[in-house]
Amino acid sequence: MNDTVLQYVLAAVVVLPLLGAAGALLPPPPGLKGRTPDQALLRHGVIVTGAVFALTVVLAAGFDHGRPATMQATTDINWIPALGIHLHLGVDGISLPLLVLTALLTFLCAIYSYFKMPAGPSPKAFVALLLLLESGTLATFAVLDLVLFFLAFETVLIPMYFLIAHWGGENRDKSALRFILYTLLGSVVMLLGLLLIGVKAGTFDMVALATDSGPGAALSHSTQLIAVLAIGIGLAVKAPMWPLHSWLPDAHTAAPTVGSVLLAGVLLKMGTYGFVRILLPIAPDGMRTFAPYLAAFAVVGIIYGSLACLALARSGSGGDLKRLIAYSSVGHMGFVLLGIATLTPTGVNGALFANIAHGLITGLLFFLVGALKDRYGTTDLDGLAGRTGAALYGRAPRMGALLAFAAVASLGLPGLAGFWGEMLAMFGSFKPAAGLDRGAYLTFTAIAAFGTLLTAAYLLVVVRRVCMGDRDTVTGAPALADVRGYEFAAWTPLVALTVLAGLWPAVLLGLTDPAVRSLLGGS
Numbered sequence: 472m473n474d475t476v477l478q479y480v481l482a483a484v485v486v487l488p489l490l491g492a493a494g495a496l497l498p499p500p501p502g503l504k505g506r507t508p509d510q511a512l513l514r515h516g517v518i519v520t521g522a523v524f525a526l527t528v529v530l531a532a533g534f535d536h537g538r539p540a541t542m543q544a545t546t547d548i549n550w551i552p553a554l555g556i557h558l559h560l561g562v563d564g565i566s567l568p569l570l571v572l573t574a575l576l577t578f579l580c581a582i583y584s585y586f587k588m589p590a591g592p593s594p595k596a597f598v599a600l601l602l603l604l605e606s607g608t609l610a611t612f613a614v615l616d617l618v619l620f621f622l623a624f625e626t627v628l629i630p631m632y633f634l635i636a637h638w639g640g641e642n643r644d645k646s647a648l649r650f651i652l653y654t655l656l657g658s659v660v661m662l663l664g665l666l667l668i669g670v671k672a673g674t675f676d677m678v679a680l681a682t683d684s685g686p687g688a689a690l691s692h693s694t695q696l697i698a699v700l701a702i703g704i705g706l707a708v709k710a711p712m713w714p715l716h717s718w719l720p721d722a723h724t725a726a727p728t729v730g731s732v733l734l735a736g737v738l739l740k741m742g743t744y745g746f747v748r749i750l751l752p753i754a755p756d757g758m759r760t761f762a763p764y765l766a767a768f769a770v771v772g773i774i775y776g777s778l779a780c781l782a783l784a785r786s787g788s789g790g791d792l793k794r795l796i797a798y799s800s801v802g803h804m805g806f807v808l809l810g811i812a813t814l815t816p817t818g819v820n821g822a823l824f825a826n827i828a829h830g831l832i833t834g835l836l837f838f839l840v841g842a843l844k845d846r847y848g849t850t851d852l853d854g855l856a857g858r859t860g861a862a863l864y865g866r867a868p869r870m871g872a873l874l875a876f877a878a879v880a881s882l883g884l885p886g887l888a889g890f891w892g893e894m895l896a897m898f899g900s901f902k903p904a905a906g907l908d909r910g911a912y913l914t915f916t917a918i919a920a921f922g923t924l925l926t927a928a929y930l931l932v933v934v935r936r937v938c939m940g941d942r943d944t945v946t947g948a949p950a951l952a953d954v955r956g957y958e959f960a961a962w963t964p965l966v967a968l969t970v971l972a973g974l975w976p977a978v979l980l981g982l983t984d985p986a987v988r989s990l991l992g993g994s
Contacts, residue, residue: 474543474544474545476533477530477533477534477543477544478544478545478546478560480526480529480530480533480544481530481544481546481560481561481562481613482546482560483526484523484526484527484530484570484574484609484613485560485606485609485610485613486606487519487522487523487526487606488519488520488523488577488602488603488605488606488609489602489603489606491515491516491519491520491602492598492599492600492602492603492606493599494515494519495512495515495516495595495598495599495602496595496599509588509593509594510585512593512594512595512598513581513584513585513588513594513598514585515598516581516584516585516598516601516602517578517581517582517585519581519602520574520577520578520580520581520601520602520605521578521581523574523577523578523605523609524571524574524575524577524578526574527570527571527573527574527575528571530544530562530567530570530571531567531571534562534567536981536982538985539563539564539567539981539982539983539984539985539986540563540564540985540986540988540989541563542561542562542563542615542678543561543562543563544560544561544562545559545560545561545615546558546559546560546561547559547560554618554675555669555673555674555675555676556616556618556619556675557616557619557675557676558616558619559614559615559616559619559676559677559678560613560614560615561613561615561678562613563986564981564982564983564984564985564986564987565744565747565748565823565982565983565986565987565990566612566613566744566748567982568823568827568979568982568983569612569740569744569826569827570609570612570613572736572737572740572827572830572831573605573608573609573612573737574605574609575964576732576733576736576737576830576834577601577604577605577608577733577737579732579834579838579961579962579964579965580601580729580732580733580961581598581601582957582960582961583728583729583838583957583958583961584597584601584729585957586955586957587728587845587957589638589727589728589729590638591637591638591727592637592638596633596637597634597638600630600633600634601630601634601729603626603629603630604627604630604631604634604733606626607623607624607625607626607627607630608623608627608733608737608738608741610622610623610626611623611624611627611741611744612741612744615676615677615678616675616676616677617665617668617669617675617676617677617680617749618665618669618675620665620677620745620748620749621658621661621662621665624658624661624709624741624745625655625658627738627741628650628651628654628655628658631650631730631733631734631738632647632650632651633647634726634727634729634730635647635650635722635725635726635727635730636648638727638730639725639726639727639730640724640725640726640727641724641725642721642724642725643725643726645721645725646721646722646724646725646726647722647725649717649718649721649722650718650721650722652718653708653715653717653718654708654709654718656708657704657705657706657707657708657709657715658705658708659705660701660704660705661701661702661704661705661706662705663701664697664698664699664700664701664702664703664705665698665702665749667694667697667698667701668680668690668694668698668702668753668754671689671690671691671694672689672690677748677749677753680752680753681752681753681990690753690754692756692757695754695755695756695757695758696756696757696760696761697757698750698753698754698757699750699754699757699758699760699761700757700761702745702749702750703746703750703761703765705745706741706742706743706745706746706750707742707768707808708742709738709739709741709742709745710739710742710743710746710804710807710808711739711742711800711801711804712742712765712768712769712772712804712805712808713768713769713771713772713775713776713801713805714768716772716801719797719800719801720794720797720798722734722797723735723793723794723796723797723800723837724791724793724794724797727841728837728838728840728841728842728844729841731793731797731837731840731841732834732837732838735796735797735800735829735830735833735834735837736829736830736831736833736834736837737830739800739804739829740826740829740830743804743807743808743811743822743826744826746808746811747811747819747822747823747987747990748990751811751814751819751990751991752990752991755814755991758814759814759904759906759907762812762813762814762903762904762907763812763907763908763911763912765808765811765812766808766809766812766813766900766911766912766915767911767915768808769805769806769807769808769809769812769915769919770805770809770915770918770919770922771805772801772802772804772805772808773802773805773806773809773918773919773922774802774918774921774922774925775801775802776798776799776800776801776802776803776805777799777802777922777925777926777928777929778925779795779798779801780795780798780799780802780925780926780929780930781925781928781929781932783795783798783852783929784852784929784932784933784936785932786853786856786936787853788852788853789851789852789853790851790852790853791850791851791852792840792843792850792851792852792855792933792937793837793840793844793850794850795852795929795933796833796836796837796840799833799881799926799929799930800829800833802922802925802926803825803829803833803881803893803926804829805919805922806821806822806825806892806893806896806897806919806922807822807825807826807829807892807896808822809822809896809897809899809900809915809919810822810823810825810892810895810896810899810900812900812903813896813899813900813903813904813907813912814903814904814907814991815899815902815903815904815991816899816984816987816988816991817895817898817899817902818895818896818898818899818900818903819899819987819990819991820895820980820983820984820987821891821892821893821894821895821896821897821898821899822892822896823892823979823983823987824888824891824892824895824972824976824979824980824983825889825891825892825893825895825896826892827888827892827972827979828880828888828889828891828892828969828972829889829892831888831965831968831969831972832877832880832881832888832889832965832969833881834965835873835877835880835962835965835966835969836874836877836878836881838958838961838962838965839870839873839874839877839962842870842954842958843855843870843937846867852933852936852937855936855937856936856937862938862939863937863938864938864939867953867954868953869953869954870953870954871937871938873954873962873966874934874937874938875934875938876966876969878930878931878933878934879930879934880969880973881926881930882923882926882927882930882931883923883926883927885973886970886973886974887969887970887972887973888968888969888970888972888973889969889973890973891972891973891976891980893919893923896919897916897919897920900912900913900915900916900919901913901916
């Protein structure tokens, strides 16, 4: 496809949700009027997110898969000449899968919300915030200017804050406030690091900064150290990396179902994407210095997240299933950070693969937990597994099968998407980049491998308790409403892609590998 056409497609992918958010605040046109004004607004959200997803599919189809390391569909407009800030957009093999994942998950959330709108204020604000969130996230993965990256990164925070605060559950105000404070404080530190790079290098252009002969190559070692520390803190909060993760469980527990899906499936990826897109190519010396510390924090997060999940899954602990999945994200994203910290193509490719796999699998898990809460009015594990418990295999067999599928995919069963990313991250850690202490990384590999065993343990406990019920579950309990039509429509793509990515990982790795090697080599 002509690159000029792809330029317009990529620009439309970023701008259309923003226009749709503005349109949601206006009276609906006659053709969009449903049975009620609320239905018309929710239909508007489905149409806009569906159009954006279709555009990302066109972008992926037109992308030159023979040159995934080259920026394609680029637009470069001198926006603020005095500051050297450009409206620079582009897509390569690293950002393309994240753009498609973001558009897909937002579209599925819009479909789900059309039939199951979360309790709260008018859908008008809900749809506008959902589209604004999508626009900011897509822009984060598409922009190639450090200042624009920061602006897009921050745009996402406000709509997510309001989605939690106004459509969330118990303790939503406190959870939303904690979310915004943590992420804003991290972003302030990150901005200082981005400005330091731009001022010292004389440009904010990420492509120019990433080349061997570009202005980024002139950054001194001390400048790189300060930049990696400052930017890394801001990105680590969003990732989330232990011990900067404490905002996440509360945010997930309080968020509405679609908020949790997007928070886990998309927003967490913004932090790890920043490590790969900005820090690895622009400040390689600084990353080499801090990589062992990043790896150490990553494996602590893997173990910590798994132990927290085991404690929540234990009978009588009063654990919350939604909170358990939130803590599982700390562990899974630990594998992503470990892969990045190896500074090898194998490890970074594993990190990018695990990013996509986590978005698909954890998005499905949060959809399923939301459906359980709709039917039971609770996500308390003791309530779901006790005398009035779920016992999903008998009462709602299709939902039970989906929950078991998502659990085994999350624990890394070979043949499903969750396996490849974590395996490649550990392979990269087994043989890290030259100059890194292999003894330390072998220790990190062993700890991460033990974390996979803990992950399997808590997920199998969850499946046993929720799908089979505890021994005191009432025999012959009445059947539950099984998977509904709109749930089937929202969940089936995630199941299919989880299987496809597990059986055919070369589709994704063929995109990311050349781009990763280019970034690490600086060519």
